[in-house]
Amino acid sequence: MRKSAAAMGSSVFMALAPGTVAVLVPWWLTRWQAGHWWLPVRVLGGVALAAGAVVLVHAFARFVTEGLGTPAPVAPTEHLVVGGLYRHVRNPMYAAVVTTIAGQGLLLARPVLLGYALVAAAVMGAFARWYEEPALLRAHGAEYERYRGAVPGWLPRPRPWRG
Numbered sequence: 001m002r003k004s005a006a007a008m009g010s011s012v013f014m015a016l017a018p019g020t021v022a023v024l025v026p027w028w029l030t031r032w033q034a035g036h037w038w039l040p041v042r043v044l045g046g047v048a049l050a051a052g053a054v055v056l057v058h059a060f061a062r063f064v065t066e067g068l069g070t071p072a073p074v075a076p077t078e079h080l081v082v083g084g085l086y087r088h089v090r091n092p093m094y095a096a097v098v099t100t101i102a103g104q105g106l107l108l109a110r111p112v113l114l115g116y117a118l119v120a121a122a123v124m125g126a127f128a129r130w131y132e133e134p135a136l137l138r139a140h141g142a143e144y145e146r147y148r149g150a151v152p153g154w155l156p157r158p159r160p161w162r163g
Helices: 003-030 039-065 092-108 111-150
Strands: none
Touching: 003 039, 003 092, 003 111, 039 092, 092 111
């Protein structure tokens, strides 16, 4: 896949998948109406929201530049993506989406979003475990097996994997 096609496909997928999960559903749940929590908690939420957004954009860019494909199962990468943040954790995209949702929950002082973040984390974790991991093993074999054995799925390792 050419980088231009990968970029277009990744942009569309980002708008549809994370856009729905991390923007549209939180809006439906809250209409962006904020509650009243202690200001430092709300600031922490803003920081988490911003950090999640940055990580999400970085992870999508890795799929285009390194993988020559998209995160969408219908247009997967040609190469296993193991650079950038993927040297620290196998699922930075999912972690970023959950962090973004939780950040919104703290920023808006809306506990419903914190509960939604837990549900989203469980669904994404199940999808990663029972769909993505077997698919990556079939597509990339021993290369993925080495990567999976060295890089944790959810809690980042402090030092990057040098694979």
